[in-house]
Amino acid sequence: MSTSEGRAPSWVGRLVLMLPVAVFAAVALALYWGLNDNDDSLPSTLIGKPIPEFDLPPVEGRQTGFSSADLRDQVSIVNVWASWCVPCRVEMPLLNELAEDGIVPIYGINFKDDAVEALAFLEELGDPYTRIGADQSGRVAIDWGVYGLPETFVVDADGRIAYKHVGPFDRTSLEEDILSVVRRLQAEDGS
Secondary structure (H helix, E strand, O other): OOOOOOOOOOHHHHHHHHHHHHHHHHHHHHHHHHHHOOOOOOOOOOOOOEOOOOEEOOOEOEOOOEEHHHHOOOOEEEEEEOOOOHHHHHHHHHHHHHHHHOOOOEEEEEEOOOHHHHHHHHHHHOOOOOEEEEEOOOHHHHHOOOOOOOEEEEEOOOOEEEEEEEOOOOHHHHHHHHHHHHHHHHHHHOO
């Protein structure tokens, strides 16, 4: 009979046996945190900084383009969108409601889109934009720090980016996040 028979495993043996349990617990904790973390905000290094200088031509078939000069002396919303962007369709009814309310001017940057498709999108879903610029190369969107569509920015009257919302917004995020910033800035500006 061997001397190791009948003895309890050594501390090293217990550690080896507990390792899979510890790894499972760590993975389960990370998954739980990831599923329950509702902070969708993504920081932007451009918050508080001047908007990038740009001058976009109109979407082919429209009369006016959109430039950084259009965003001076008023609180504004800039929405980056495209006809091929499915989430852009989700927020369009809220953008149209906001435009009808006249609370704040809404400008659009149409990102790498076919002009015919962009115009059809607006014809179908409504056009909330004061002006739209066609960003065919995507350079202006890159300068704004856009990495997914849609993205919505609040710009203050001094032409600085005050807030950035990534992804489609719903009524709650429109009211609590975007419009709360707009109203605060308008009150500060006296608009």
